[in-house]
Amino acid sequence: MTSLDSLDGIAMAKRRGRRLEDTPHTQAYREMLAAVRGFQNAVVQANPSPEELAQMTASLQEMQAMLEAQAVPEVERWYGRGGGRDGKLQLVTPQLRIDVVEEDRIQAHTVAEEFYIGMNGAMHGGIVAAIFDALLGRMASGAQGRVCRTAYLTTNYRAITPLNERLDLVAKVESVERRKRFVSGQLWHGDTLCAEADALFVELLPGHQ
Numbered sequence: 001m002t003s004l005d006s007l008d009g010i011a012m013a014k015r016r017g018r019r020l021e022d023t024p025h026t027q028a029y030r031e032m033l034a035a036v037r038g039f040q041n042a043v044v045q046a047n048p049s050p051e052e053l054a055q056m057t058a059s060l061q062e063m064q065a066m067l068e069a070q071a072v073p074e075v076e077r078w079y080g081r082g083g084g085r086d087g088k089l090q091l092v093t094p095q096l097r098i099d100v101v102e103e104d105r106i107q108a109h110t111v112a113e114e115f116y117i118g119m120n121g122a123m124h125g126g127i128v129a130a131i132f133d134a135l136l137g138r139m140a141s142g143a144q145g146r147v148c149r150t151a152y153l154t155t156n157y158r159a160i161t162p163l164n165e166r167l168d169l170v171a172k173v174e175s176v177e178r179r180k181r182f183v184s185g186q187l188w189h190g191d192t193l194c195a196e197a198d199a200l201f202v203e204l205l206p207g208h209q
């Protein structure tokens with residue numbers, strides 16, 4: 001099964017936007033994803049010996065085969081679902097911790113690990129944009145869980161975004177016109193504004209993918 005087995009976008013988002021229930025089985029999945037995060041961080045920092053590389057490649061290929069044997073259609077996957085206190089079960093961005101949710105404003109924070117490096121200690125710019133996409137998308141979605149897609153997202157990089165340090169984020173709804181939500185966001189390191197973004201999210205209609 002692949003992601004090509006798509007459903008109506010609203011039906012898909014309603015299924016996948018829900019928090020994953022807590023069972024010993026899903027807890028084990030959360031722990032595995034946390035281990036993958038740790039692994040990613042270790043991968044980018046190490047230059048292993050040829051023998052170690054061969055050993056790790058064989059282990060990884062074995063784990064990949066185990067996962068492939070358990071693949072399920074997108075609509076049934078745990079990956080990408082809400083994970084509660086620890087944020088979404090995903091690996092694309094550092095985990096966003098949502099601190100305050102209001103009707104037109106969200107406050108959040110994150111710490112980006114070494115995996116998200118661009119160069120010279122700075123976060124990769126694409127990751128900064130992906131963080132804004134996730135946060136501003138959550139803002140556009142609102143308490144009602146509107147299903148929206150990003151029409152555009154403009155990111156301005158004002159200062160280096162550091163890794164391994166607390167980053168504070170804020171998102172605001174600037175205006176609403178019919179299905180369109182214009183949303184802005186800022187990413188701060190202490191008193192330094194690292195990046196800001198403006199985005200348009202358009203609410204999907206029934207039948208849209």
Ligand SMILES: CCCCC/C=C\C/C=C\C/C=C\C/C=C\CCCC(=O)SCCNC(=O)CCNC(=O)[C@H](O)C(C)(C)COP(=O)(O)OP(=O)(O)OC[C@H]1O[C@@H](n2cnc3c(N)ncnc32)[C@H](O)[C@@H]1OP(=O)(O)O
Binds near residue numbers: 010138148152
């Ligand atoms: C299954 C999808 C669900 C996605 C969300 C997932 C889970 C939800 C769960 C929880 C929510 C929590 C967090 C959300 C987290 C992340 C959100 C990330 C979302 C994404 O990362 S998603 C990937 C990137 N995204 C795309 O892959 C979009 C590709 N695209 C399209 O799918 C269409 O393009 C669409 C739908 C955008 C519009 O299409 P459409 O047919 O519905 O509407 P139409 O074209 O008529 O536009 C209506 C009005 O918007 C204006 N308009 C449109 N585009 C504009 C632009 N670029 N600039 C200026 N104005 C624009 C028009 O001018 C018109 O304006 P007016 O009403 O004034 O005439």
